[in-house]
Each structure stands twice: as C-alpha cells, then as structure tokens.
Amino acid sequence: xxxxxxxxxxxxxxxxxxxxxxxxxxxxxxxxxxxxxxxxxxxxxxxxxxxxxxxxxxxxxxxxxxxxxxxxxxxxxxxxxxxxxxxxxxxxxxxxxxxxxxxxxxxxxxxxxxxxxxxxxxxxxxxxxxxxxxxxxxxxxxxxxxxxxxxxxxxxxxxxxxxxxxxxxxxxxxxxxxxxxxxxxxxxxxxxxxxxxxxxxxxxxxxxxxxxxxxxxxxxxxxxxxxxxxxxxxxxxxxxxxxxxxxxxxxxxxxxxxxxxxxxxxxxxxxxxxxxxxxxxxxxxxxxxxxxxxxxxxxxxxxxxxxxxxxxxxxxxxxxxxxxxxxxxxxxxxxxxxxxxxxxxxxxxxxxxxxxxxxxxxxxxxxxxxxxxxx
Ligand SMILES: Cc1ncc(COP(=O)(O)O)c(C=O)c1O
Numbered sequence: 001x002x003x004x005x006x007x008x009x010x011x012x013x014x015x016x017x018x019x020x021x022x023x024x025x026x027x028x029x030x031x032x033x034x035x036x037x038x039x040x041x042x043x044x045x046x047x048x049x050x051x052x053x054x055x056x057x058x059x060x061x062x063x064x065x066x067x068x069x070x071x072x073x074x075x076x077x078x079x080x081x082x083x084x085x086x087x088x089x090x091x092x093x094x095x096x097x098x099x100x101x102x103x104x105x106x107x108x109x110x111x112x113x114x115x116x117x118x119x120x121x122x123x124x125x126x127x128x129x130x131x132x133x134x135x136x137x138x139x140x141x142x143x144x145x146x147x148x149x150x151x152x153x154x155x156x157x158x159x160x161x162x163x164x165x166x167x168x169x170x171x172x173x174x175x176x177x178x179x180x181x182x183x184x185x186x187x188x189x190x191x192x193x194x195x196x197x198x199x200x201x202x203x204x205x206x207x208x209x210x211x212x213x214x215x216x217x218x219x220x221x222x223x224x225x226x227x228x229x230x231x232x233x234x235x236x237x238x239x240x241x242x243x244x245x246x247x248x249x250x251x252x253x254x255x256x257x258x259x260x261x262x263x264x265x266x267x268x269x270x271x272x273x274x275x276x277x278x279x280x281x282x283x284x285x286x287x288x289x290x291x292x293x294x295x296x297x298x299x300x301x302x303x304x305x306x307x308x309x310x311x312x313x314x315x316x317x318x319x320x321x322x323x324x325x326x327x328x329x330x331x332x333x334x335x336x337x338x339x340x341x342x343x344x345x346x347x348x349x350x351x352x353x354x355x356x357x358x359x360x361x362x363x364x365x366x367x368x369x370x371x372x373x374x375x
Pocket of ligand 1: 201
C-alpha cells in the first residue's frame with residue numbers, strides 16, 4: 001500500500017497494544033480507592049529511579065511544577081536570578097518567574113541548540129549578574145548539554161544546577177543519564193514526550209537525601225506529617241492513575257528510544273548532503289534520544305519548506321518560533337532583538353520532522369523523498 005501522508009507523531013499507534021494493560025492498571029487503582037499517592041506512585045518512583053540510575057525519583061504533577069519545586073527546594077526566590085536558555089519551551093522561564101526570581105539568559109551553541117557554557121560564563125562574570133543562584137541547562141530535543149562544563153561553572157561561581165530534562169529522558173553522557181548531573185533533574189511526562197503519561201505528570205530526580213525530603217514536603221503542602229506544615233508547599237502530587245499507566249509504559253522506553261534513534265540515523269544518512277537543510281548535530285559527549293528531529297532550513301526558505309511539507313501531508317512543527325527573551329510576558333526585563341543572535345536565528349530556521357516509535361520505513365522514505373524534491 002502506498003502512502004500519501006505522515007503524521008508528526010502517532011501516539012495511539014505507539015500504545016495500541018498496551019492499552020488493555022493500561023486499562024487494567026487504571027481500573028486496579030479505581031477499585032482500590034487509593035487515588036492520592038497510592039502504592040502505584042511509590043512503585044513507579046522506585047522503578048523509574050532504578051531505570052535512571054538516580055537515588056531518588058519523585059513523582060509530581062508535571063514538568064513545569066518539577067522545575068518550580070526544584071527552585072523552591074534550593075531556596076531560590078525573590079532577589080535571586082536564574083540563568084537559562086532563551087531557546088526553550090517557555091515553562092523553563094515561567095517556573096523561574098513564579099519562584100520569585102528574575103530570569104537571565106545566555107546564548108546557545110548554534111550546533112546543538114543547547115545553552116553554551118562559554119556564553120554562560122560571560123554572563124556569570126558580569127557585575128549585574130551577581131545574584132544568579134541557579135543555572136537551568138535545558139537538554140533540548142533529547143540531547144544532553146555539556147554537563148561537565150556546567151558542573152565546573154557551578155563550582156567556580158557557587159551556583160546551583162537544575163537540569164530541565166523535560167525532553168531528554170534516557171539521554172546519557174558516558175554512562176550517566178540526564179537528571180543525575182546536578183542538584184535536580186526535572187522531567188515532563190506530558191503525553192507526547194518519549195515517556196508520556198495519559199495526562200499530565202512529571203518527575204524530579206536527585207541523589208541527595210536532604211533535597212529529596214524537601215521535594216517530598218513541597219509537593220504535598222509542605223507537610224510530611226498530616227496537618228503539620230514545615231514549609232510552604234502546594235499540591236504538586238503525581239496522580240495515581242498516571243503512575244499506574246506509566247508503569248506499563250516504562251519497560252518499553254528503551255525500545256522506543258532506539259526506534260527514534262534508528263529513524264534519526266536514516267534521516268541523517270539520507271538528508272545529510274542536502275543544500276537547504278542542515279540535519280541536527282550530535283554532540284561527541286552525549287547520546288541523543290530524538291524527542292524531536294529538528295533540522296535547520298537555510299536561506300529564509302522555512303516558510304516555503306513548511307508549505308511543501310503541508311502539500312505532501314507531512315506533519316511538522318516549529319519548536320520554537322519566538323525566543324524567550326523576546327516574549328511579551330518578559331518585556332519588562334528590557335531585552336531586545338539582537339541580544340542572543342544564535343537563539344534568534346534558530347527560531348527563524350528550525351523545523352521538526354515526524355519522528356515517533358513504530359513509524360514505518362515507508363513513512364520515513366516518504367518524508368525523505370519529499371524533502372529531496374524540495375532541497
Ligand atoms: C523544555 C521543557 N521544559 C518544561 C516543560 C514543561 O513540562 P510540562 O508540560 O509537563 O509542564 C516542557 C514540556 O512541554 C519542556 O519541553
């Protein structure tokens with residue numbers, strides 16, 4: 001059967017075989033009545049911590065809250081600054097603002113799209129940035145940042161590190177997975193992520209017991225004992241039915257990541273020589289889990305490329321069209337166009353192609369052939 005369209009992703013195809021198991025797991029929760037922080041949450045936390053190689057993994061409501069809780073647990077608040085990438089999903093920054101701190105940016109490495117440690121150091125040196133208390137490296141699209149460089153900066157300048165690992169579950173530097181390179185790793189389990197819940201969910205990892213205890217308290221109204229509130233927290237709990245579903249999905253994650261990597265290798269091989277398109281660079285020190293396969297479209301041709309893909313019914317997305325520093329919500333900070341040229345250029349050129357586990361070879365070839373015609 002010849003095909004004439006390819007979706008950007010197809011969650012149902014990925015999960016279809018597992019749906020009866022998911023339904024059974026969810027009805028087990030419903031029948032038990034243990035809806036809030038039930039045994040499935042504790043079991044999922046244990047299983048995912050083991051999978052990640054982390055001492056502690058704590059289930060929370062979503063990735064945005066994971067970032068907010070991490071900052072709170074480190075005592076970040078008013079009068080502090082938090083440095084991150086201008087080229088990320090806005091939640092990285094809104095978590096900072098909601099913690100009371102002021103967001104500060106440094107430019108990205110144009111090859112990997114990740115925060116550039118050299119640019120970060122330039123910012124850390126400035127007198128106006130002496131209040132930076134934490135850096136949030138974002139492992140964008142599933143590729144790890146240069147965490148050894150960030151660890152060196154953390155030591156040299158006395159700042160905390162919080163990894164925004166919302167897109168990078170399973171990505172490794174050496175043998176160590178993202179989320180283990182700093183005080184906290186923050187993960188989103190939004191349904192479209194490489195490991196997605198059937199609604200909202202998130203995880204925080206840490207290898208420090210005291211920090212884990214702070215997170216446990218903050219996610220549940222600042223309370224470890226019922227009606228005793230030691231700190232100000234809120235309701236950031238992971239839903240038990242989500243944990244039950246995630247326990248079904250987790251054993252498949254390695255396989256799903258490998259499937260994404262195989263598709264990416266095929267795209268690399270087929271599209272590496274095209275003139276208008278630049279395939280994503282792979283950093284020498286890390287693996288890439290291809291939450292997104294994101295190319296650059298050169299010479300101002302992105303709009304034309306998008307139209308071409310739409311005509312061929314090929315799903316595609318631009319993550320992200322506007323850098324954080326130029327978002328209206330942050331206009332009071334006074335940033336302007338030209339402040340972070342690499343991030344701004346990425347916003348104008350990037351485009352993510354279809355990639356998802358169980359994508360067929362025929363679909364991959366259809367995408368590649370369409371792109372070759374354009375390029
Ligand atoms: C880089 C990044 N940070 C933070 C988030 C926020 O995660 P969530 O949607 O689970 O709140 C996301 C997810 O969309 C993300 O991609």
